[in-house]
Amino acid sequence: MDISPKVRLFVDVPLAVGAPVALEQSQAHYLLHVMRAEIGTPVALFNGQDGEWAARLTATSKRGATLVADRQLRLQQPEPDLWLLFAPVKRARIDIIVEKATELGVSALFPVFTRHTAMTRVNEERLRAIAQEAAEQCERLSVPTVQTAGPLDGLLAGWQGDRRLILLDEGGGGRPIAEALAGQTGGPAAILVGPEGGFAKSELDALRRLSFACPVGLGPRILRADTAVIAALSCYQAMCGDWRTPSGVRS
């Protein structure tokens, strides 16, 4: 009988037939003590490179667990090259941003400091753990990277001009997002969402002048930063990204 795995884990090691996989302590704890896995329990594994694999638990110790990969379940698929640049917000909402951006298929997350950003520190490790857990849950084949937080200016100074920057222009000057995205192809792109207090006027003026920037508007209501992130990513994926093709019937 073919039992489909109930647990899905990201592991940072190569996956191939017969490859042994030693879990780090927190994953072993989750598998053994939260999910109550036993020797032989099937587990799905992915590493961002080798697709998804069916593995089974072969050994446990006081602090660890070892799995062996049996067969490939899915091939690695190309994913949209879509970055999210966001001004860090307070804890509950930054967690929502990272979780949702992962579900919505972002490839890299950049916490960026703007003039009016209230937060001055970001715990990137915590955000990486949230992204990994969200990737495990949403059946992604990769985990987005979480970059070290830094000033927006510096990131834009080294920008590659072929990556379009979709700027959420809360000043109301942007084109309606569906109009701006219509007919666009899915090349490298980034979405930039400012802080809850908005961009400084001079900062917004400078952003609008960037040759690679595309200022867009999200309607007449004021959206919170986390809502704006999810809204813009959804519109992008629906119109330019990997939601354009039917996803196929799931079992």
Add this chain to the structure above:
Amino acid sequence: MDISPKVRLFVDVPLAVGAPVALEQSQAHYLLHVMRAEIGTPVALFNGQDGEWAARLTATSKRGATLVADRQLRLQQPEPDLWLLFAPVKRARIDIIVEKATELGVSALFPVFTRHTAMTRVNEERLRAIAQEAAEQCERLSVPTVQTAGPLDGLLAGWQGDRRLILLDEGGGGRPIAEALAGQTGGPAAILVGPEGGFAKSELDALRRLSFACPVGLGPRILRADTAVIAALSCYQAMCGDWRTPSGVRS
């Protein structure tokens, strides 16, 4: 000098020049003790019918506060006739659904029980308070209604056929959402999002057969219910709703 109000409140009374407005106790507490308003402090008011008004605080008492409306700031605008039907989920995520749906311009929220809905009770009053607060924050001119929770079957039995039902088909059988929404006008619509466990197969088959149902897909990843709600509403507003027109430069 014209001071723009920092506080914005929904009140359920008519608004006109010189109209007195007595605040109920919790709003009075918020205005006086959280926002530290004093006699003369400007406050923005809306009631879902008469647009937005500038008012000022004219009297306070131990448990209340009275305002007088001075002048209209914005005319009432027509809003999309867009319902959200959603299977209730656990507390943190149902709060997110109501807050975000309000920001995204839903006109009515219907908590609906499906076969696999884990929750059996909904606190509609709490959800109404969340919707009102979100409406006050996002500068909406209305508060969406929160209907009494009930079975999905019953709601669909009395459905008016001219209201399109956009069904989030997590089974993977739906058309890509941008393709399904392209060229649609913004007539009466509803978006239906199932429970975290998904619809029952027989239930989903029956939904797909409804003449007014339009099954759509949201890409290859599994979205949580709250993510799916925000994603679908955003795509609808961007392509069929009130995000299609430029929102105008905000001061």
